Amino acid sequence: MTRLFLTTALTVGLALPAFAVQPAAGEKLAENQSYTFWLLDAIKTSDPHKNTDVEGSDIIRQLFEGLLNEDAKGAPIAGVATSFDVSDDKLTYTFHLRPEAKWSNGDPVTAGDFVYSWQRLANPDTASEYAWFMELMNVENATAVVKGEKKPEELGVKALDEHTLEVKLTTPTPYFPKMVTHASTFPVNQKVVEAEGDNWTQPGKLVGNGAYVLKSHDLGVQISMDKNPNYWDAANVVMEHIKGLTVNDNNVALTRFQAGELDRVQIPAGQYPRLEKEAPAEAISIPYSCTYAYLFNLRDNGPEALKDVRVRKALSYAMQRDVVVNQILQGGQKPAYNWTHWAIEGFKMPEIDYASFSQADRLEKAKALLAEAGYGPDKPLKVTLQYNTDENHKKIAVAAQQFFKQLGVQVELNNVEWKVHTDRLQSGDFQMARYAWCADYNEASTFLDYFRSTGMNYGKYSNAEFDKLMDESKASNDPNAQYTAAEKILAEDMPLIPIYQYAKVDMIRDDIKGLPTENVMNDWYAKDIYRIQK
Amino acid sequence: MFGYILRRLAVAIPTLLLLIVVSFLLMHAAPGGPFTQERALPPQVLANLNAKYGLDDPLWLQIVHYVWGIVAHFDFGPSFVYPDRSVNQIIAAGFPVTLTYGALSFAAAVIFGVSLGVTAAIRQNSWIDYLAVGTSIGAQVLPNFVMAPILVLIFTLWLGWLPGGGWGGPIYWIMPVIALSTSFMASIARITRSSMLEVLGSNHIRTARAKGLPERKVILRHALKPAMLPVISYLGPAFVTMITGSVVVDMYFSTGGIGRSFVDSALNRDYAVMMGITILVGALTILFSLVVDVLYAWVDPKIRY
Numbered sequence: 033m034t035r036l037f038l039t040t041a042l043t044v045g046l047a048l049p050a051f052a053v054q055p056a057a058g059e060k061l062a063e064n065q066s067y068t069f070w071l072l073d074a075i076k077t078s079d080p081h082k083n084t085d086v087e088g089s090d091i092i093r094q095l096f097e098g099l100l101n102e103d104a105k106g107a108p109i110a111g112v113a114t115s116f117d118v119s120d121d122k123l124t125y126t127f128h129l130r131p132e133a134k135w136s137n138g139d140p141v142t143a144g145d146f147v148y149s150w151q152r153l154a155n156p157d158t159a160s161e162y163a164w165f166m167e168l169m170n171v172e173n174a175t176a177v178v179k180g181e182k183k184p185e186e187l188g189v190k191a192l193d194e195h196t197l198e199v200k201l202t203t204p205t206p207y208f209p210k211m212v213t214h215a216s217t218f219p220v221n222q223k224v225v226e227a228e229g230d231n232w233t234q235p236g237k238l239v240g241n242g243a244y245v246l247k248s249h250d251l252g253v254q255i256s257m258d259k260n261p262n263y264w265d266a267a268n269v270v271m272e273h274i275k276g277l278t279v280n281d282n283n284v285a286l287t288r289f290q291a292g293e294l295d296r297v298q299i300p301a302g303q304y305p306r307l308e309k310e311a312p313a314e315a316i317s318i319p320y321s322c323t324y325a326y327l328f329n330l331r332d333n334g335p336e337a338l339k340d341v342r343v344r345k346a347l348s349y350a351m352q353r354d355v356v357v358n359q360i361l362q363g364g365q366k367p368a369y370n371w372t373h374w375a376i377e378g379f380k381m382p383e384i385d386y387a388s389f390s391q392a393d394r395l396e397k398a399k400a401l402l403a404e405a406g407y408g409p410d411k412p413l414k415v416t417l418q419y420n421t422d423e424n425h426k427k428i429a430v431a432a433q434q435f436f437k438q439l440g441v442q443v444e445l446n447n448v449e450w451k452v453h454t455d456r457l458q459s460g461d462f463q464m465a466r467y468a469w470c471a472d473y474n475e476a477s478t479f480l481d482y483f484r485s486t487g488m489n490y491g492k493y494s495n496a497e498f499d500k501l502m503d504e505s506k507a508s509n510d511p512n513a514q515y516t517a518a519e520k521i522l523a524e525d526m527p528l529i530p531i532y533q534y535a536k537v538d539m540i541r542d543d544i545k546g547l548p549t550e551n552v553m554n555d556w557y558a559k560d561i562y563r564i565q566k
Numbered sequence: 567m568f569g570y571i572l573r574r575l576a577v578a579i580p581t582l583l584l585l586i587v588v589s590f591l592l593m594h595a596a597p598g599g600p601f602t603q604e605r606a607l608p609p610q611v612l613a614n615l616n617a618k619y620g621l622d623d624p625l626w627l628q629i630v631h632y633v634w635g636i637v638a639h640f641d642f643g644p645s646f647v648y649p650d651r652s653v654n655q656i657i658a659a660g661f662p663v664t665l666t667y668g669a670l671s672f673a674a675a676v677i678f679g680v681s682l683g684v685t686a687a688i689r690q691n692s693w694i695d696y697l698a699v700g701t702s703i704g705a706q707v708l709p710n711f712v713m714a715p716i717l718v719l720i721f722t723l724w725l726g727w728l729p730g731g732g733w734g735g736p737i738y739w740i741m742p743v744i745a746l747s748t749s750f751m752a753s754i755a756r757i758t759r760s761s762m763l764e765v766l767g768s769n770h771i772r773t774a775r776a777k778g779l780p781e782r783k784v785i786l787r788h789a790l791k792p793a794m795l796p797v798i799s800y801l802g803p804a805f806v807t808m809i810t811g812s813v814v815v816d817m818y819f820s821t822g823g824i825g826r827s828f829v830d831s832a833l834n835r836d837y838a839v840m841m842g843i844t845i846l847v848g849a850l851t852i853l854f855s856l857v858v859d860v861l862y863a864w865v866d867p868k869i870r871y
Contacts, residue, residue, distance in 0.1 A: 073830075074648075074830065076647060076648055076649075077648065077649050077650060078650075079649065079650070082649050084603060084604075156608075156610040156611050156614050157614060159611050159614045159615045159618065160611070161601070161603050161605070161607060161611070163608065163611055164605055164608065178608050178610065178611065179608060179609075179610050180610040230644075230649050230650050231650050232650070233649075233650045234650055250659070250733070250822055251648070251651065251656065251659060251660075251822065252660075252816075252820070252822045252826055252827065252830075253732060253733060253820055253821070253822035254732065254820075277731075277732070277820065278820050279730075279731060279820050280816075280817040280818070280820065280826065281715070281817055281818055283715055284714070284715050284718050284730065284731070284818050287715065287718050287719055287722065287723050287730065288718065288722060288723075288730035288731065290723055291718075291722040291723040291726065291730055293722070293729065293730050293731075449833060450833070451596075451597070451598030451599075451602050451833065451834075451835055452596070452597045452598050454598060454602050454603070454604060455597045455598040455602050456597070458602070458606050488605060
């Protein structure tokens with residue numbers, strides 16, 4: 033058994049809290065320790081196993097705590113678990129839970145809670161829309177349990193005793209510790225869930241083990257949380273009250289931020305250059321782990337023209353990413369010539385051939401490739417581009433239409449609402465579709481596994497060499513070797529047009545300290561922030 | 567009159583049923599469903615979800631179950647998208663909000679609109695008249711989704727007098743009411759003005775003046791009522807437009823009203839909430855048109871049902 037400690041900080045301070053909030057020298061704490069943040073939409077649920085979106089995860093991360101948390105840079109640190117061991121064959125993880133962890137109703141948090149919760153996530157009766165995460169983690173029997181072929185009790189997770197949790201995987205997954213910071217792996221209190229049924233998440237009933245408890249929730253208006261006195265690290269939590277205000281319009285939200293009603297808000301598209309000048313202490317642009325692309329439909333019954341790799345490469349070369357990033361978005365996003373986000377932890381950006389060409393060069397090559405494929409003025413290429421309703425998607429699509437026109441390609445734009453867009457992606461009813469992929473965990477495979485033949489892969493791209501590389505990467509000591517080769521295959525086969533990699537472009541009040549600016553997952557914990565006196 | 571009202575209410579029931587059936591069918595015709603997610607659900611999970619919400623029954627059976635639930639238990643079912651709330655809870659939370667600012671907007675639009683229109687008509691071609699007409703045209707080119715962010719800018723950011731959104735006491739009502747009522751007030755003012763001008767030129771007014779009645783009595787007692795007829799006909803469609811306008815108000819002022827829930831439920835394919843609010847709005851529209859028709863009869867004795 034190899035004993036593995038989490039980070040140096042943890043090894044050094046096993047007796048210390050995992051991540052203590054410490055004002056820097058010269059900073060005095062303000063009287064008012066409350067934080068108000070912006071929500072675009074109503075929160076669908078505070079149940080970790082039924083949540084599906086990022087805003088929901090942000091709330092859940094304050095009310096519950098998983099095995100591990102993330103530090104300011106996104107690396108895993110102690111959460112409920114203080115340390116873990118990995119077996120020599122890398123298939124068994126043993127987590128040691130801290131005995132002082134408590135639920136907000138005073139019950140102790142035990143390994144049994146995690147067993148119940150992980151089984152609940154995978155159980156088809158829960159009908160969780162994130163049950164696939166258990167399969168993604170490669171937990172033993174996860175797939176069979178989710179399908180209903182095996183009982184939830186047969187899931188590869190066991191409580192060896194009150195404070196020791198054993199997880200068995202089917203294949204070595206070196207980034208597994210990074211995956212257990214995900215909200216869907218958080219524990220829930222079995223007694224409360226079974227007693228209250230679907231209503232257990234309402235204020236007054238919800239019991240969590242996080243740093244905050246739910247005080248009130250007006251659907252579509254606001255959600256308020258207060259510091260949880262039973263949290264094991266409550267002594268070090270400075271922020272007392274947190275509140276999420278729903279404002280459905282980004283511009284009105286910005287106005288309210290400027291009026292002092294919000295402490296953090298997203299900057300509406302196109303306003304970053306102005307706000308960066310007017311309020312440099314408050315405007316930030318930090319990398320955010322999503323990539324934006326146009327996906328090609330490569331199914332057998334898909335468009336014939338797009339089956340030719342020269343056509344796909346031509347379209348990708350003709351895309352003027354700099355225009356998109358500098359003229360349309362103007363938020364500090366980076367142009368993308370590859371799939372994995374450049375700021376993912378540990379990922380080494382490979383050298384992609386067409387990334388280093390000049391745009392004029394790329395256009396020349398694109399024209400040549402298209403002509404080679406047999407398209408020209410007498411046989412123009414016609415293709416449809418589908419995108420879901422959004423100002424920016426529209427702008428980028430209209431621009432793309434012009435870029436492709438330079439090749440003589442006629443693009444028909446098709447704007448549909450999100451559910452219809454998703455439905456068509458899943459059923460393969462598209463030619464080129466706007467797409468974005470966000471990392472589920474802070475490691476490159478969350479991106480690259482998408483394009484496996486068995487991956488989510490809505491375009492149904494398939495390359496045996498690619499699949500083999502991804503398989504090898506799991507057992508490799510330095511997976512970057514495989515990842516680089518895999519990205520190069522994507523650049524050769526071009527199953528997508530990568531366009532840009534996201535940035536989080538926000539205004540944050542300058543007296544709020546502790547929000548992560550170097551965590552590409554942007555998983556923030558209110559227990560780590562504090563307000564200083566100005 | 568009483569018989570008329572009863573007949574109208576009796577017709578309302580098959581109207582509502584037709585509304586339910588048509589909405590149900592249209593809803594299910596749209597691609598995508600409540601459980602269409604980024605990642606396609608595993609078949610077993612999808613089967614469980616469909617079973618839980620009765621989506622695997624044939625459509626006609628779903629409609630029957632649904633109508634029975636409402637008629638027998640007044641239960642509009644669980645929300646498909648918010649697992650810890652029922653439709654009844656969502657409507658109970660949102661409807662009072664919409665009703666409050668909706669009723670206030672209506673009242674404000676009618677009171678100010680009529681006053682402005684009458685004043686403009688009495689002082690025709692004076693500066694008051696030009697001001698009134700000018701204001702009303704100006705207000706009509708400011709739709710509520712333009713007014714709303716401007717109001718927040720002025721009253722929250724620049725003046726700091728009002729909170730930018732949310733719901734609570736009367737201070738939260740002011741901006742939503744202004745945003746929603748302004749264009750209606752403008753229309754009502756113009757309709758009142760032209761209708762009033764027409765009535766003031768009619769024979770019975772000339773007689774009243776000839777009799778020596780004070781001008782105020784002539785206006786308020788003899789001219790106002792007949793002048794109201796076109797305004798009352800306008801109120802019916804205005805009511806419906808206000809319901810849709812409330813979506814914008816909910817969006818910009820985060821009031822938590824049902825307007826936003828309505829749009830959200832359509833985009834999320836939350837069939838239960840969509841149906842619930844459709845029925846509510848349908849029933850209110852039917853009720854309101856009945857009220858308008860009864861008002862006609864009260865204002866104009868020549869109208870008989």
